[in-house]
Amino acid sequence: MLFNLLSHIRLGTGDLAKYPFLNEASEYIRLINLDYEEFDRPEMKYIIERSAHRLEREITQGKPNETLERYEIEVLTFLVSLMMVKCIGIDSISKRHSLFEALRAEKFLTEDLKRERNEGRRQLLISKIFVDLFKVRVEINDEYYRSFKVKVKDYLSRGSKFHEQEWKLINRSVHNGYVYLRADETVRLIRNELSALIYNRLKAMDLSAMPKSVKLKLIAMAPKFAQNYDSPHIQTISHYPPCVKHAIDEMSKGENLPHSARVLLATYMLSIGKNINDIVELFHSAPDFNEGVTRYQIEHLAGKKGSGTRYFVPSCEKLTNESLCFATRECDGIVNPVQFGHRSRNKVD
Amino acid sequence: MIDFDNLKEASHQQVTDGNRRIASGSRIISDATKSQTYQIFRRAFREYYFKYGKNIESPTEIKRREFAFRYLGPKGEPAGMVRHLAFGSVGEILATALREVPSDLYCSNGYYRFPTYPMQEKDWLGADLIFDIDTKDLNLPCKIDHSYFICESCSQVTKNRQGLDRCHSCNSQNLALESIPCKTCLDGAKKEVRKLLLILTEDFGVAEKDIRIYFSGNDGFHLYVTDPNLHYLDAQARSDMTGYILGKGLLPETIGVYRKIRTNEGQKRANNDPEGDPYNYSARYTDDPHIAHSKYKERENSQNNFLVRFPRSGLKYGWRKRLYQQLGVKDPFGSKLKNIVQEKGGYYSFKIELDKLGKELGVNIDPQVTMDIHRVFRMPGTLNSKSGLTKIKCTDLDSFNPLYDACLLSDAETKVKIKTPVKLTLKGQTFKIDETITSLPAYAAIYLVCKNLAIMI
Numbered sequence: 001m002l003f004n005l006l007s008h009i010r011l012g013t014g015d016l017a018k019y020p021f022l023n024e025a026s027e028y029i030r031l032i033n034l035d036y037e038e039f040d041r042p043e044m045k046y047i048i049e050r051s052a053h054r055l056e057r058e059i060t061q062g063k064p065n066e067t068l069e070r071y072e073i074e075v076l077t078f079l080v081s082l083m084m085v086k087c088i089g090i091d092s093i094s095k096r097h098s099l100f101e102a103l104r105a106e107k108f109l110t111e112d113l114k115r116e117r118n119e120g121r122r123q124l125l126i127s128k129i130f131v132d133l134f135k136v137r138v139e140i141n142d143e144y145y146r147s148f149k150v151k152v153k154d155y156l157s158r159g160s161k162f163h164e165q166e167w168k169l170i171n172r173s174v175h176n177g178y179v180y181l182r183a184d185e186t187v188r189l190i191r192n193e194l195s196a197l198i199y200n201r202l203k204a205m206d207l208s209a210m211p212k213s214v215k216l217k218l219i220a221m222a223p224k225f226a227q228n229y230d231s232p233h234i235q236t237i238s239h240y241p242p243c244v245k246h247a248i249d250e251m252s253k254g255e256n257l258p259h260s261a262r263v264l265l266a267t268y269m270l271s272i273g274k275n276i277n278d279i280v281e282l283f284h285s286a287p288d289f290n291e292g293v294t295r296y297q298i299e300h301l302a303g304k305k306g307s308g309t310r311y312f313v314p315s316c317e318k319l320t321n322e323s324l325c326f327a328t329r330e331c332d333g334i335v336n337p338v339q340f341g342h343r344s345r346n347k348v349d
Numbered sequence: 350m351i352d353f354d355n356l357k358e359a360s361h362q363q364v365t366d367g368n369r370r371i372a373s374g375s376r377i378i379s380d381a382t383k384s385q386t387y388q389i390f391r392r393a394f395r396e397y398y399f400k401y402g403k404n405i406e407s408p409t410e411i412k413r414r415e416f417a418f419r420y421l422g423p424k425g426e427p428a429g430m431v432r433h434l435a436f437g438s439v440g441e442i443l444a445t446a447l448r449e450v451p452s453d454l455y456c457s458n459g460y461y462r463f464p465t466y467p468m469q470e471k472d473w474l475g476a477d478l479i480f481d482i483d484t485k486d487l488n489l490p491c492k493i494d495h496s497y498f499i500c501e502s503c504s505q506v507t508k509n510r511q512g513l514d515r516c517h518s519c520n521s522q523n524l525a526l527e528s529i530p531c532k533t534c535l536d537g538a539k540k541e542v543r544k545l546l547l548i549l550t551e552d553f554g555v556a557e558k559d560i561r562i563y564f565s566g567n568d569g570f571h572l573y574v575t576d577p578n579l580h581y582l583d584a585q586a587r588s589d590m591t592g593y594i595l596g597k598g599l600l601p602e603t604i605g606v607y608r609k610i611r612t613n614e615g616q617k618r619a620n621n622d623p624e625g626d627p628y629n630y631s632a633r634y635t636d637d638p639h640i641a642h643s644k645y646k647e648r649e650n651s652q653n654n655f656l657v658r659f660p661r662s663g664l665k666y667g668w669r670k671r672l673y674q675q676l677g678v679k680d681p682f683g684s685k686l687k688n689i690v691q692e693k694g695g696y697y698s699f700k701i702e703l704d705k706l707g708k709e710l711g712v713n714i715d716p717q718v719t720m721d722i723h724r725v726f727r728m729p730g731t732l733n734s735k736s737g738l739t740k741i742k743c744t745d746l747d748s749f750n751p752l753y754d755a756c757l758l759s760d761a762e763t764k765v766k767i768k769t770p771v772k773l774t775l776k777g778q779t780f781k782i783d784e785t786i787t788s789l790p791a792y793a794a795i796y797l798v799c800k801n802l803a804i805m806i
Contacts (some may be wrong), residue, residue, distance in 0.1 A: 083679040144663075152553050153578050156586035169593040170707075175666030177554020322583060 015125065017071035018108035020078035021101070021198055022128060028075055039080070039211030047073060052078035054209035054216050056224060057276065062290030066107055082283075084203045089109060092254025094202050095195075095241040096287035099256055103288075106187050113183035114146060130186075134193050138186055139178070148186045155340035158189045163260040164324050195256070241340035242326040243319055244268045248282065257318040258289045260314070260322045264337070266298050271338050276302065291304055313338050351691045356675045376725035386425030386798060386805040391450050393791050394732055394756050397739075398446045401757055404730035404739065405446075406437035406455075409575070413460040413474060416442070417725045418451035419734065424800065425805070428736045432725065442728075452734035453790060455725035460580070468723060475580035478587070479726060480594070481571035482541045484534035495526035499801045506768040506802060527800045529773050530568040535751055540747060542570050543794060545712045548594055549574065554668045564751040566733025566740035571726065582601045588720045594790075596668070596711025597667055599703045601655070604664065604672050605686065609654035653695025657687050671710050672703070737795035760790035765803040773797070 009306070038044065054077065068074065075349055078101070085097045109129065116122045122140070130138045136154045141147040152174065159167045159179075173180040195274045234273045240248070247265045257265075262283070267278045276298050285295045296305060303310030315336050319325040333339050398405075405689045408414050416436055422428035436442050446454060456463070458479050462472035496509040500516035501523040506511060515522050515572050528534075542562060549555045549572075559576040582590070592598050601607070629788070664673055673679075678686045690699045718724065727733060738755040756776045765787060772781045782789075786806065789797070797803035 151578070153582060153586075156589055160586040160589035165600055166602065167597060169589045169596045170596070170598050170668055171600050173660075173666050173669060174552045174593070175554075176551070180663065182668070270546055346678055 009296040011021070012121070013071040013084065015128075017074035018112070019105055019129065019200070020075045021105070021194070023030065023132075024128075025075045025078070028086055029073075029079060034076075044076075044213065047076045047080055048213055048217050050077045051084055053149045053222055054081055055093075055097065056099045056221065057085055058096060061223060062288050062293070064103040064107075066104055068108070071281045082202055082205060083210070083214055084218055085206065086202055086207050087210055087214070090254075092252075092285045094199060094258065096289075098199035098202065099287040102191050105194060107189055109187045110184045113186065120214070121260070130190065133197060134190050141180060147180055148184055149180050150186065150189070152177055152179055155179040155181075155189070158192075163324075165269045179334045183326045193230075240269075241326055241331065241334075241337040242328050243337055246326045247324070249284065253283050254285050254287055258324075260324075261324050262286075262297075263301065263311070264314055264324060266301050267311050268337055270298070270302050271313050312336075359476075373557075385797070387421055387423060388796075389763060389791070389805050390425045390795065391422055391453070392497060393737070393761075393795055395447060395450045396759055397732055397757060398443065398450070401730070401739070402443040402446070404741070405439055406729040406742070406755075407444055408728070410439060410457050410460050411439070412790050413462070413464060414707060415456075415457035415459065415461060415464040415471070415725065417455040418449070419455070421450070421452045429631045430455075433465050434469070439672050441477075442553040446731070449555075452732075453727045453729040456728045457723070457725050458721075459723050463485060471681070471723075475577075476722040478574040478576075478579045478582065478590075478711075479724075480545060480572040481565070481715040482538050482572070482713060482716060482782065483565075484530045484538045485528060485568060486543070486713050487534065487537045489534055489537050491531055491533045492528065495531050495534075496526055497800075498524045498769075499527055501525055504768065504801070508769065509682060511726050525801070527802065528568065529771070529800065529802075532752075532774075534568065538569055539746055541713050541750075542572065542692055545572060545714065547592065548712065553579075553590075555579075560763065562743045562746060564738075564743055564749070566727060566731075566738045566755060566757050567735045570743070571740070584722050587722070588716065589712060591716035591719045593668070594712050594803065595716060596707030596709075597704075599707045601690075601700050601703055603660065604658050604669055604703075605659055605660045606690050606696065606699060609656050609658050641804075644684055653697050655688070655696040655699070666709075668707075672706060675706055675710060734799060734800050737792060754793050758792035758795055762793060763791045763794035764786050764788050764806050765794045765797060766806050767797065767803040769802060771797065771802055 016022065016028060016200070019025070037158065039048070050073070055118050057063055057065055069077075081097065081101075088094075109125065111121060112125055116125070124137045126140075130136045136150060136158075138151050141149050152169075156169065159169065163165075163173065170180070244265060247257060247261045250261070265282060266279055269282065276295065279298050280291060280295050283289055286294075297306040301311045313336055314322075316325060316327070316331070316334060319337070320327075331340060363535055414434070415432065415507070415740045416434040417430055417432040418434065419427050419430045434755035438446075442454065445451075457476075459471075459476040460474040462474060464471060465514075466472075480705060493509050498507045498509060498513055498516075499505070500507075500519060500521055503519040505516050505518040507517060509526070513524070530538075535797060546557075546560065549560060550557060555574055555576050559574060561573040561575065563573070565571050660669070664670065676686070676689055678689070690696070693699045693702050729740050732739055737758050738751070739757050741751075741755045741757075743749040743751075743754075754776055760776075766785055767782050769785065770783045772779070773793065773796065774780070775796060776790075778790075780789065780793055794803065794805070798805055
């Protein structure tokens with residue numbers, strides 16, 4: 001009912017800048033009749049430079065771009081970045097870019113839900129993003145207007161895929177069919193779907209020709225990508241247990257592995273004596289790869305940083321609980337993936 | 350008087366789906382191999398379906414369900430299961446039940462586009478949300494008084510004794526545990542049902558009209574949630590839901606107890622005090638084992654440091670409310686919660702305490718049953734071959750007496766040879782059987798034979 005009443009409230013241009021994946025932003029592109037030749041005009045140089053910088057930052061530093069300019073610039077930067085990623089044609093870059101665009105929007109949306117004083121606009125954002133795009137009915141908590149509630153079924157179908165204990169339903173406030181969430185948690189709930197939405201847009205993009213200026217920029221950037229993506233392909237070695245193999249395969253495909261799967265991969269590699277540099281290399285294809293952070297975290301797991309505790313490989317039981325176990329018959333009788341490694345190696349010897 | 354054994358076979362129209370035969374072929378065993386038990390069971394079960402066939406409940410969207418039958422083996426024992434069957438109406442199911450007299454009839458919780466295809470090709474469309482509460486999982490103290498070990502090699506029955514690991518007669522380790530649930534057990538199960546009802550209605554907002562309670566026909570209850578909004582939850586989502594109901598995985602942070610990560614030493618360092626050592630460098634790089642050990646101990650103690658803070662999404666609902674009530678804490682701002690955590694020994698010790706509390710306040714459901722979205726469940730209104738009792742709808746939990754209301758087999762006199770002295774109450778009658786050979790009403794005789802505590806003669 002309320003959502004129908006909102007139809008007369010229009011989104012502001014500032015919203016298009018923050019959320020350029022909205023249908024209204026596509027409508028804007030259609031209205032300005034942008035064709036390929038337009039991209040070669042000098043005014044577009046800034047947009048192309050900006051898009052290239054955004055991609056470079058994502059690929060080399062593993063950081064999303066959170067700057068915000070006028071909506072004309074933001075919508076076009078979003079579009080040109082997508083064109084560039086499509087043109088590069090590397091799936092892991094597409095996934096990484098989709099995730100970073102989602103993270104960028106997540107930051108703005110959290111702020112908007114938290115700070116926006118115009119109730120109508122807040123409702124409209126919820127309606128445009130949560131309801132229209134992802135069919136999640138988010139309601140404002142009547143008792144505390146800065147928090148939100150979603151239906152248990154909507155929460156479970158998303159939150160149960162997160163591996164952190166705090167996302168388990170039992171650690172949430174649940175009442176009368178609703179799960180109560182803070183603004184950042186509400187937005188986090190749709191991060192993966194938003195990333196998938198952008199990724200699917202990328203997949204569906206039809207690039208028959210490429211503007212010359214964009215092409216030239218890409219050629220100039222090519223060596224930087226090659227540095228990051230021409231590294232030797234990670235080999236899945238047959239004596240790795242299936243859970244580790246699965247994590248490596250997913251990682252090399254550029255999938256955004258959950259934290260627990262990354263812990264498994266790193267602790268397993270440490271346990272079989274791989275050096276930290278090699279392990280850091282393994283995480284190279286992660287969409288949010290940041291060498292400094294990855295190195296610190298691996299060193300932390302190895303007991304060289306932080307509390308000095310060395311973390312051991314999680315048990316098979318724990319992995320099963322976290323849906324990371326892909327047991328085969330060879331796993332019979334083992335309680336920790338490390339045993340699989342030993343057994344297989346012994347067999348080979 | 351109807352001769353049920355020679356009842357003219359009910360007309361049964363085969364249901365077909367393309368070229369695939371769905372429910373067909375009689376599984377009746379040839380005369381030569383029929384045992385006395387087989388014949389008595391078959392007669393009693395057929396009589397039940399003839400009299401109480403109307404009790405069989407039609408599942409919603411019947412054409413999208415997978416059905417399964419289990420048949421009686423030559424000795425009257427339940428034999429193999431036939432799955433991937435489909436029926437168009439409950440009448441067809443009843444006709445098959447009367448014709449073939451299966452020992453058990455099952456229906457899937459799942460809805461499929463092609464219910465008769467192999468599992469990977471069925472095309473899952475959704476599944477009812479079902480919870481299973483079993484008396485045997487409650488581990489009540491009375492359990493030992495009415496459970497028996499049955500040797501699967503020599504059929505010797507031994508009254509349950511703690512620590513029994515092999516048969517006294519043949520030394521076999523193949524022992525099965527059978528139990529005759531008593532009133533205490535069933536009341537215990539009812540208590541769990543009430544707890545579950547409260548969580549489903551208060552926390553998950555399920556309307557009472559969307560919850561159906563059934564006695565499973567043996568020693569527990571099944572709760573069906575018919576709210577279609579919950580039918581599309583996948584196994585992972587259902588697993589998260591079962592965790593909530595079981596009270597598993599509670600974090601102290603949920604009720605406002607946070608781990609204090611920064612130690613006093615860290616604080617010193619944060620305040621630019623050079624003596625501070627938050628990463629315990631000195632402990633790791635010292636050569637003196639005594640210093641290293643004391644630093645290690647210090648670090649271990651620091652793991653238990655905590656602080657109490659009001660959780661931002663409140664404490665009024667669900668588990669937060671239950672835990673606060675149980676701990677007797679009125680508000681997190683007072684010192685009571687802090688004192689409790691302190692008494693327990695700090696963050697980690699409190700976490701262990703919280704696990705215990707979760708188990709105590711949670712509902713003892715079988716998580717595997719709820720998580721399985723491709724399972725077949727006994728159909729309401731059909732017999733359970735583990736007891737001869739009926740899986741029956743329970744409209745008023747308080748007055749419902751499973752050992753009376755679900756006991757619908759005939760009371761024709763039947764002779765049995767019991768394997769061990771036994772006491773049971775069925776249909777309001779208490780049987781205390783000490784003699785080896787005795788005559789009992791069919792429902793009691795079949796109950797004991799199903800439980801492997803007697804044989805037909």
